[in-house]
Amino acid sequence: MPYIPHTEDEVAAMLGRIGADSIDDLFDEIPTELLISELNGVPEALSEQEISRMMRTRAAQDHGALCFIGAGAYEHHIPAPVWDIATRGEFYSAYTPYQAEASQGTLQTIYEYQTMMASLTGMDVSNASLYDGASSLAEASLMAVRANRKSKSLRVLLAAGVNQIYQGVASAIAGEQGLTFDRLPVDVNSGSTDLGAPKEQGDAPVAVVIQQPSFLGTYEDVDTLTDWAHEQGALVIAIVNPTSLAVLNAPGDWGSNGADIACGEGQALGVPLSSGGPYFGIMACKEKIVRQMPGRIVGRTTDLDGNPGFTLTLQAREQHIRRTKATSNICTNQGLMVTAATIYMSLLGPAGLARVALTSQQQTTKLIDLLASIPGVEKAFDAPHFHEAVIRFDRPVAPVLEALAKRDVLGGLDLSQNYPELGNALLLCATETKTDEDLETYRSALADVLAQENMGDA
Amino acid sequence: MSEQLIFERSRSGRMAAAQVPTPASDDGIPAAMRRQDAPILPQVSELQAVRHYTRLSQQNFSIDTHFYPLGSCTMKYNPRICNSLALLPGFAGRHPLGPESHGQGFLACMYDLQEMLAAVTGMEEFSLTPMAGAQGELAGVAMIRAYHVANGNEERDEIIVPDAAHGTNPATATMCGCKVKEIATGPDGDVDIEALKATLGPNTAGIMLTNPSTLGVFERRIMEISELVHDAGGLLYYDGANLNAILGKARPGDMGFDVIHLNLHKTFSTPHGGGGPGSGAVGVGETLKPFLPVPVVGKGKRKGEDYYHWLTETELPQSIGRLSGFMGNAGVLLRAYVYMRLVGRDGMRRIAEFATLNANYLEKRLKEAGFELAFPARRASHEFIVTLKNEAKELQVNAMDFAKALLDKGFHAPTTYFPLLVPECLLIEPTESETKEMVDRFVDALVEIREEAKTDAEQVKGAPYTTPVRRLDDVKAARQLDLVWHPGAPSD
Numbered sequence: 001m002p003y004i005p006h007t008e009d010e011v012a013a014m015l016g017r018i019g020a021d022s023i024d025d026l027f028d029e030i031p032t033e034l035l036i037s038e039l040n041g042v043p044e045a046l047s048e049q050e051i052s053r054m055m056r057t058r059a060a061q062d063h064g065a066l067c068f069i070g071a072g073a074y075e076h077h078i079p080a081p082v083w084d085i086a087t088r089g090e091f092y093s094a095y096t097p098y099q100a101e102a103s104q105g106t107l108q109t110i111y112e113y114q115t116m117m118a119s120l121t122g123m124d125v126s127n128a129s130l131y132d133g134a135s136s137l138a139e140a141s142l143m144a145v146r147a148n149r150k151s152k153s154l155r156v157l158l159a160a161g162v163n164q165i166y167q168g169v170a171s172a173i174a175g176e177q178g179l180t181f182d183r184l185p186v187d188v189n190s191g192s193t194d195l196g197a198p199k200e201q202g203d204a205p206v207a208v209v210i211q212q213p214s215f216l217g218t219y220e221d222v223d224t225l226t227d228w229a230h231e232q233g234a235l236v237i238a239i240v241n242p243t244s245l246a247v248l249n250a251p252g253d254w255g256s257n258g259a260d261i262a263c264g265e266g267q268a269l270g271v272p273l274s275s276g277g278p279y280f281g282i283m284a285c286k287e288k289i290v291r292q293m294p295g296r297i298v299g300r301t302t303d304l305d306g307n308p309g310f311t312l313t314l315q316a317r318e319q320h321i322r323r324t325k326a327t328s329n330i331c332t333n334q335g336l337m338v339t340a341a342t343i344y345m346s347l348l349g350p351a352g353l354a355r356v357a358l359t360s361q362q363q364t365t366k367l368i369d370l371l372a373s374i375p376g377v378e379k380a381f382d383a384p385h386f387h388e389a390v391i392r393f394d395r396p397v398a399p400v401l402e403a404l405a406k407r408d409v410l411g412g413l414d415l416s417q418n419y420p421e422l423g424n425a426l427l428l429c430a431t432e433t434k435t436d437e438d439l440e441t442y443r444s445a446l447a448d449v450l451a452q453e454n455m456g457d458a
Numbered sequence: 459m460s461e462q463l464i465f466e467r468s469r470s471g472r473m474a475a476a477q478v479p480t481p482a483s484d485d486g487i488p489a490a491m492r493r494q495d496a497p498i499l500p501q502v503s504e505l506q507a508v509r510h511y512t513r514l515s516q517q518n519f520s521i522d523t524h525f526y527p528l529g530s531c532t533m534k535y536n537p538r539i540c541n542s543l544a545l546l547p548g549f550a551g552r553h554p555l556g557p558e559s560h561g562q563g564f565l566a567c568m569y570d571l572q573e574m575l576a577a578v579t580g581m582e583e584f585s586l587t588p589m590a591g592a593q594g595e596l597a598g599v600a601m602i603r604a605y606h607v608a609n610g611n612e613e614r615d616e617i618i619v620p621d622a623a624h625g626t627n628p629a630t631a632t633m634c635g636c637k638v639k640e641i642a643t644g645p646d647g648d649v650d651i652e653a654l655k656a657t658l659g660p661n662t663a664g665i666m667l668t669n670p671s672t673l674g675v676f677e678r679r680i681m682e683i684s685e686l687v688h689d690a691g692g693l694l695y696y697d698g699a700n701l702n703a704i705l706g707k708a709r710p711g712d713m714g715f716d717v718i719h720l721n722l723h724k725t726f727s728t729p730h731g732g733g734g735p736g737s738g739a740v741g742v743g744e745t746l747k748p749f750l751p752v753p754v755v756g757k758g759k760r761k762g763e764d765y766y767h768w769l770t771e772t773e774l775p776q777s778i779g780r781l782s783g784f785m786g787n788a789g790v791l792l793r794a795y796v797y798m799r800l801v802g803r804d805g806m807r808r809i810a811e812f813a814t815l816n817a818n819y820l821e822k823r824l825k826e827a828g829f830e831l832a833f834p835a836r837r838a839s840h841e842f843i844v845t846l847k848n849e850a851k852e853l854q855v856n857a858m859d860f861a862k863a864l865l866d867k868g869f870h871a872p873t874t875y876f877p878l879l880v881p882e883c884l885l886i887e888p889t890e891s892e893t894k895e896m897v898d899r900f901v902d903a904l905v906e907i908r909e910e911a912k913t914d915a916e917q918v919k920g921a922p923y924t925t926p927v928r929r930l931d932d933v934k935a936a937r938q939l940d941l942v943w944h945p946g947a948p949s950d
Contacts, residue, residue, distance in 0.1 A: 103518055
């Protein structure tokens, strides 16, 4: 019996001790009409060898393409020690550190993570993570409503560069409590928020959200936006890419007073792309609003002998204590992902992470320069970018992407549905994992596709 | 015993050089955007990092190292193969926005998983996107609300929750903008039907139930409850935290539940990871199908072959929307899928059978050893509750002291002080993975602790002694917040 250790003799002995004739007797409190005799719809068991062969075949189906898609999930090199250590059973198969004395490994790792994340974001404190980047915006928005006692508004205003999926997720989660989300227009020339457009439509917002770098890979004028938001009495929520924070101004330094909350997707820090998860959400804030922060938080304290140790703290905010009055219903964090990210950041250090950021930025620059040399392709913005950029075709994007995919080049994300104002636009990304040869592969595939299409042979 | 912080091993200029690329230049970031002070990240060698985190891992109790009978958390063995197959390069390297043409292998697994989860729960359709149990709950209650609103019953905003429920249930209802109506549990551990009847009304949106409940007993009048709630115009929500107890034996769909979330990290053995990631897949019956969160995986034909594709807002316009940036915790879902295929049809039933056998055996042995059961007249499900109120009164040694003393005996503690309505309780869930001799040793350990308490209560109250740290000052942790290390701060 897979994963069940009982011998027949033991079963007999245990039933005897219980005073039951059979295992079925142990289910005698379930009404008989509810008991089922057979489970249809689940296949017979496979052996480890059989399932391995099947999964290898399936994984191979999805493998081998050169991927230039970013859009919130980034392919970076993951040093070998990261998952070797993160999947040690002591990390992998432990649970939430309720028994602190038996969980110091997880707790200290989270404390170190909190330190790294607070420093990267320029915030005072960090929690132990949320589910992912998109849901971190929902939680940050709800937190802002609790923390901004001066405002009665439930309106959250997004800069143009905020990921539209994040807006949808925040709306699905926080909309249930009446929060509304709307956004400032994009300047189609720079790809950043149009600061000239009138901003004072509707109620004064409870919070203004700024994503840096923007979803389109460009830079927002974070200082101006931050100060403007604070003048309106709004809190500022920063959505960050942690890799970029090795080289970019931290949200804590934005404008005169800095952002109040930083959130975002942590995946870039050593977590595989894995079709979208598990990733982890970043959440950091100024100390004065820490009691409004959702999720697990680890603190350093002392034990009975006066020695330092770590424990979950500020639990009075949480669902298992406060129930209906909790800051969130969140129970788990993404512990294993945070363990991996902490090891990743330790291996790279400040200089290594900066090198990853710079190399990614430079490879993306090279890539769009190469692609823009092809007739029918142009750069969409006359503005600097981080490690993503937008190009524009002289024809619809979808068929081009499809033709590239047939050549095993995943060319980027088609923006034409969600950003019609940008035309036939494509968002693409190259990180340090893309060599100059890879960039050339993309260029020649694209040149080939566009030339074939021109001859009516697409 | 304690391990230095990684920052204290840091030396300016040290680096794990094999791990970092060399950029062509230092250019590319506009000067005005450029960060002035480097972030506080460690500057250590690869060996230092490996040694530090390996040593930290050794300070944890885990399933792989210790019996971990944490009630309501189903800490069963996590087969290693589930992890290795989920991390195959084709799966681990696949971009979430990659085209369907380059994701057929992954999508096939997800489609099969949806189908299998529907089969074991008796629901119609599943969405895999919720990233944890609590998010599954949120999806479930949001669907119930969306259903009532779509039917013009905006006023139905009351969610009924038994007092024994997990804290996430009432917290979720609040997050969904609902009012929580708590109902009492009867002395036998079942829901108080009269209290339920008194609470049902024209504003009832639904009820959230865990069955078997967090008290470790099966809700025997579930069919009556189901009829009462439906007659009142409400829907039934099944919290799947305890599905392990009835897997392959009885199905929530047959009990009349309209929506269910599963904790794949419990029942289907994906790793708990020191607090996550979880996965909270949601299943629905006919009524709530249109409201499922997206994306969902669909199956069609292309050139005569099966072809898997995403169903999104376009196909499900009444969906409650998206709950994650992409499609949820895909890697967790892959691990659950592998586990289900390894266990297979017959294995599903055996999980419930042997989890229940271990729990009832352990319960019986503790009862014979003189411990008081919270519900002695009831059959244990896959878990049960011992109350140590007598020990607390007579020996001045409470449930927390027993929990800490267990750590010194090499056992992770059961869940303590939950459910809140049983005083000085231990909620004990051995799972099907454990051997009889391990269960026997656990009983011996609890008996020994009680004996030690009779002779030297102070000794027990001082436990643990063998862990890297002794009992920690939680009050100090909350009052003198120390959440991040600062350079120059006192070292460990």
